[in-house]
Amino acid sequence: MIFKWIYMFFSGYVTIVIEGFFVERFINICKNNNIVMLDIERQNSTYLKVKILKSDFKDIRHIAKKTKCKIKIDKKYGFPFFVNKYRKRKIFAVAILVIAIFIFISTKFVWNIEINGNEKISKEEIGALISEFGISKGILKKDIDTEKISNSIRLERDDISWIGISIKGTNVIINIKEAIEVPEVIDKNEICNIVAKQDATISKIVVHNGTARIEVGQEVKKGDLLVEGVMEGEHIEPRPVHADANITGVIYLEKEQKESYLQNKKVETGNVEIKREICINKFKINLNKRLSNFENYDTIYSNNRIKLFSNFYLPIEIRKATNKEIRNELIEYSENELKDKIVKELEEELENEYNISQYSNKTKEVETVPEQDGMLVKLIYEIKEEIGTKVKTN
Numbered sequence: 230m231i232f233k234w235i236y237m238f239f240s241g242y243v244t245i246v247i248e249g250f251f252v253e254r255f256i257n258i259c260k261n262n263n264i265v266m267l268d269i270e271r272q273n274s275t276y277l278k279v280k281i282l283k284s285d286f287k288d289i290r291h292i293a294k295k296t297k298c299k300i301k302i303d304k305k306y307g308f309p310f311f312v313n314k315y316r317k318r319k320i321f322a323v324a325i326l327v328i329a330i331f332i333f334i335s336t337k338f339v340w341n342i343e344i345n346g347n348e349k350i351s352k353e354e355i356g357a358l359i360s361e362f363g364i365s366k367g368i369l370k371k372d373i374d375t376e377k378i379s380n381s382i383r384l385e386r387d388d389i390s391w392i393g394i395s396i397k398g399t400n401v402i403i404n405i406k407e408a409i410e411v412p413e414v415i416d417k418n419e420i421c422n423i424v425a426k427q428d429a430t431i432s433k434i435v436v437h438n439g440t441a442r443i444e445v446g447q448e449v450k451k452g453d454l455l456v457e458g459v460m461e462g463e464h465i466e467p468r469p470v471h472a473d474a475n476i477t478g479v480i481y482l483e484k485e486q487k488e489s490y491l492q493n494k495k496v497e498t499g500n501v502e503i504k505r506e507i508c509i510n511k512f513k514i515n516l517n518k519r520l521s522n523f524e525n526y527d528t529i530y531s532n533n534r535i536k537l538f539s540n541f542y543l544p545i546e547i548r549k550a551t552n553k554e555i556r557n558e559l560i561e562y563s564e565n566e567l568k569d570k571i572v573k574e575l576e577e578e579l580e581n582e583y584n585i586s587q588y589s590n591k592t593k594e595v596e597t598v599p600e601q602d603g604m605l606v607k608l609i610y611e612i613k614e615e616i617g618t619k620v621k622t623n
Contacts, residue, residue, distance in 0.1 A: 237265075237267070237280075237282060237306075237307065238306070238307050238308060239307065239308050240282055240283060240284065240307065240309070241282070241283035241284075241305070241306070241307035241308065241309035241310055242280050242281060242282050242283055242306050242307050243280070243281060243283055243286060243302050243303075243304065243305050243306070244268075244278055244279070244280050244302070244303040244304040244306075245278070245279060245280075245281060245286070245289075245300050245301065245302055245303060246276070246277075246278055246300065246301050246302075246303050247276070247277050247278075247279065247293070247298050247299070247300050248275060248276050248298060248299045248300075249275060249293075249296060249297055249298030249299060250275055250297070251296040251297060251298060252271075252274070252275060252276075252277055252296075252298060254296045255292060255293065255296040255298050256269070256279075258292050258295070258296065259281075259289060259292060262288065262292070264281060264282075264285045264288065264289060265281065265282055265285065266279045266280070266281055267279070267280045267281075268280045278303065280306075283305075283307065283309060283310075286302070332537075332543070335399065335543055335544055336398070336399060336541070337369060337370060337371070338367055338368065338369055338370065338399060338544070339364070339365070339366055339367065339368050339369075339370055339373070339396070339399060339400075339401050340366055340367070340399040340400075340534075340542040340543060340544045341366070341399060341400045341401070341534060341536075341542040342356065342359070342364065342365075342366065342400075342401045342403065343400055343401070343402045343403065344356070344403045344405070345402070345403065345404045345405070346404050346405045346406055346407070347405055347407065348407060349388070349407055350388065350389070350405075350407060355403065355405065358382065358386070359378070359382070359394075359403060362378045362381055362382065363378070364378065364394070364401055366510075366544075367510060367544070370396055370399075373394075373396065373401070375394040375395065375396065378394060379392050379393065379394050387408060388407060388408050389405055389406070389407060389408060390406050390407065390408040390409075391405065391406040392404070392405045392406075393405075397540035398538065398539075398540035398541035398542070399540070399541055399542045399543070400540040400541070400542055402540075413619075415471070415619050415621060416471075417471050418471065419471060419621060420458050420469040420470065420471060420621070420622050421458050421471055421472055421619045421620060421621050421622060422439075422454055422455075422456065422457050422458045422472050422619070422620055422622055423439070423454075423455045423456040423458075423472045423473075423474055423476065423617040423618065423619055423620075424452055424453060424454055424455060424617070424618060424620055425449045425450065425451055425452060425453045425455055425478070425616050425617065425618075426451060426616055426617070426618040427451050427478075427480065427614075427616055428448075428449065428450050428451055428480070429448075429449060429478025429479060429480050429614070429616045430446065430447070430448050430449075430478060430479045430480075430481075431443050431444065431445050431446060431447045431448075431449060431455075431476065431477075431478055431479075432445060432446075432477050432478060432479045432613060433445065433475075433476070433477040434474065434475075434476050434477075435474060435475040435476075436456055436473075436474040437473040437474055437475075438458075438460070438470050438471060438472055438473040438474070439456040439457055439458050439459065439460065439470055439471075439472030439473065439474060440456065440457050440459050440460065440461050441455070441456050441474070442454050442455060442456065442457055443455050443476075449478070449616075455474070455476050455616075455617050456472045456473075456474045456476070456617070457472065458470050458471060458472040458622055469622070472619065474617060475615065475617070476615065476616055476617040477613055477614070477615060477616070478613070478614060478615075478616035479611060479612070479613055480611075480612040480613075480614055480616075481609060481610070481611060481612075482579055482583055482585070482609070482610045482612065483607060483608060483609040483610070484575045484578055484579055484607070484608055485575075485605060485606065485607040485608070486571050486574065486575055486605075486606055487600075487603055487604065487605040487606070488567060488570070488571055488603055488604065488606075489602055489603040490561055490562050490563075490564075490567060490602065490603055490604070491559060491560070491561050491562075491602075492559075492560055492562065493557045493558070493559060493560075494557070494558050494559075494560045495527070495555045495556075495557060496555060496556055496557075496558050497527075497553050497554070497555055498554045498555065498556055499554075500523065500553075500554040501551060501552065501553055501554070502521065502522060502523065502551075502552045502554075503549060503550070503551050503552075504516070504517040504519075504521075504549075504550045504552070505517065505547060505548065505549050505550070506547075506548050506550075507545065507546070507547060507548075508545070508546040508547075508548055509544055509545055509546075510544045513548075521552050523552060523554040525554065525555050525556065525557070526552040526553055526554050526555055527552070527553050527555055528550050528551065528552050528553075529550075529551045529553070530548065530549070530550055530551075531548075531549045531551070532546055532547070532548050532549075533546065533547045533548075533549070534546045535547065564597075564599060564604065567603070567604050568595070568597055568604060568606060571604070571606040572595055572606060572608055575606065575608040576608065579608065579610065585610060588610075588612045588614065590612065590613040590614070591610055591611065591612040591613070592610070592611045593608070593609070593610055593611075594608075594609045594610075594611065595607070595608055595609075596609070
């Protein structure tokens, strides 16, 4: 059905009104003559509306005469009527032609890059990676060898197990699967040592096989030898073995921050102004004056790339800047309020840096040092973790 409507649009069609006592006969004769009729609206037995092709209107006149029906055109639709309406407006016609040429040329280039499947690797990093291999906005689609680029990226990056690149319209779609790190499994018959996988203070040692080279309370660095794959004894000769042990270490993660009891806080006034600019590739057209009416404000940007269909993007982007007016208010925190505020900020920082939530066996300690004009807060996480990892000996 959709193709029929597309055909009618470019051919031109009209809505006609038919009146008479023999409208049923009129419709039957039209169908017998293969005249396309759509959206038949019957209001009563002697009156109906129907859409037909512009080219069929002449043919139905004799049918109307034969069935003693009156017909008249109610509305006209489609490309031919549009062109006819504006045929005398030369500038408009030229503009339409220029736009059509612009859209046609734009279809030869890439104007959007869609990245899916990434979790640990950021989209910015993937974008920079594919740019090194020649995929970027504004490049000709015919210059992209998707298979060659996919193979090259897989060979270069161990953290990407699979990457698929497809071109749809003016959109390049990148689908990736990140590699899952699997710890090396060492056969129990192979000789190996146990080393520290991170900095820690040893809190517990249980050796099943091998010889411990550290003591409880000792600080170790990542890569230090913890248990050597050697069996030693007073009455036996040293012999190499597969080291096996459970070694628990304490990891300390800490941050500190000082803030004043009196602080300026940003408060939104509720006044908002919106500015827009049109970006055609790298060329920008500012639609508003650049200076804001506000003295103090925060700006939120949003971009809307123009597209005709789901994967047919144009090199045109509407950039919207929303300025929210703010004012500074002086706020005085109590000791408890300031402490809670700083602790929350430090927790967020440590979570972002070390992913604290991944550790199950952890305790938190908060130290505060009140001062005359503010407070120093230190946040310490004590984490108990298995810190040993096996490595083969040479």
